[in-house]
Amino acid sequence: MLCSKGLTLEKMQQHLNATDRLEVTKVANKPRLKMPVSERAKQFMPFSALKGLDEALRQKEKVLVEKKELSEEVSEEISYILNDIKKGDFVKVVFFHEGEYLSAEGVVSFFDATEKRMTIVKNDIEFENIYRIKKRGNLL
Template structure:
C-alpha cells in the first residue's frame, strides 16, 4: 500500500528551509556588541573639583553646554538648565536627565 502525500505549495516548501533561530534576539545582541564603543576618560581630582565649582555656580534657567558619557560614547547637549537634583545627583537640561557622575565638561553659554 502506497501513501501519497499532498503536494506542498512553494511557500510551504520554502518554510522548511528557513533558518532556525534557536536564540531569539541573539543576532541583535551580536550587532549591538559589534558597534563602536568609545572609552571613557578618567578625570583628575582637579578636573572634578572644577566641575563641582561650575555646577554650584549654575542657576535654573541658565543656558549651558554639557558633555557627558552615555556608556558608549560622549554626547553634547546645549540648552536651558531645568533643574539640579543634589539628592539623585542629576541635572536636567532640555528635559534630559544627566547623572552628575557622567559629566565630563560643563560650561555656561550666557
C-alpha cells in the same frame, strides 16, 4: 495534459457545468475600478521588511568607549561650575552615556544637587558622568 490528481484537462472541463464556466468567465472579464492616485502612491512607498533592523545595524556600527577618569583639577572645576548652576541657566555639557560621549546644549530644566543630576533638553545627566561643562548665563 495531466493534473496533480491524474485527471486530464478535458475530464476536468467535463465536470464543470455550463453555469460554472459562465461565472468564471464573468469574473475574469469584470472591469476593475481604477485605484485613486493617493492609494496608488502607497504601493511605491519604501517599507522595512524587517522592523528594527536599521536600528540594530546602527547600534552594531556604534563604537563604544570606556568612561574616562577625570583628573583632580578637572573634577574640582566641574564641581565649582555645578555649584553655580541653577534651573534656567544655559549650559553646554559633554557627558558619558551608554558607552559613548554625547553633547547637550540648552536650558537647564531640572537641577537637583542632592540627587546629583540635571536635565538639559530631555537629557537626564548624572553629575558623575559629566566630562566637560560650560555655563553661559541665565535665560529665565
